[in-house]
Amino acid sequence: MSNSMIVTQPQPLMISRESDKWGSGVCDCCDDVPECCFGFWCHWCFACAKTKRFGECLCLPLLDLCGIVPPITLSMRVLMRNRYGIKGTVCNDCLMATFCRACVWCQMSREMKDRSIQITLVGAKNL
Incomplete structure (x- = not known):
């Protein structure tokens, strides 16, 4: 007879959506109305908050105030696109960033929400 006890710990299960396309279009503001209202009415605060959430410097979008083509939005x-493996071209990104800046930031916000990795513990018991 054995006196050993076997304990199995729950293992994290990573669930991720794999796609090479944007999760929503640039003009799909109805997908997340509160985010788009914030992005439209207070664009600079919204852009700074999303840049910080993405892991970059908080005030980086303020550099877009100079020039015609917004370098930070672009x-x-x-x-x-590179981080999430989304297909596209820099030329298209440049056009979108220049002429649809607020919508582009809203699209990027929705993409970060959609692509955030949720961790689910399978077999975990509540204490």
Whole structure:
């Protein structure tokens, strides 16, 4: 007879959506109305908050105030495409960032929400 006890710990299960496309279109503001209202009415605060959430410097979007093509919006969109494996071109990103800036930030916000990795413990018991 054995006096050993076997204990199995719950293992985390990573659930992630794999896609090479944006989860929503640039003009899909109805998908998240509160976010889009915040992005439209207080664009600079919204852009700074989303940049910080994405892991970059909080005040980085304020550099977009200079020039015609917004360099930070463009670079954040390209960075997000690369991080999430979304297909696209820098030319398209440049056009979107220049002419649809608030909508682009709302789209990136929705994408961060959709792609956040949720961790579910399988077999865990509540104490």
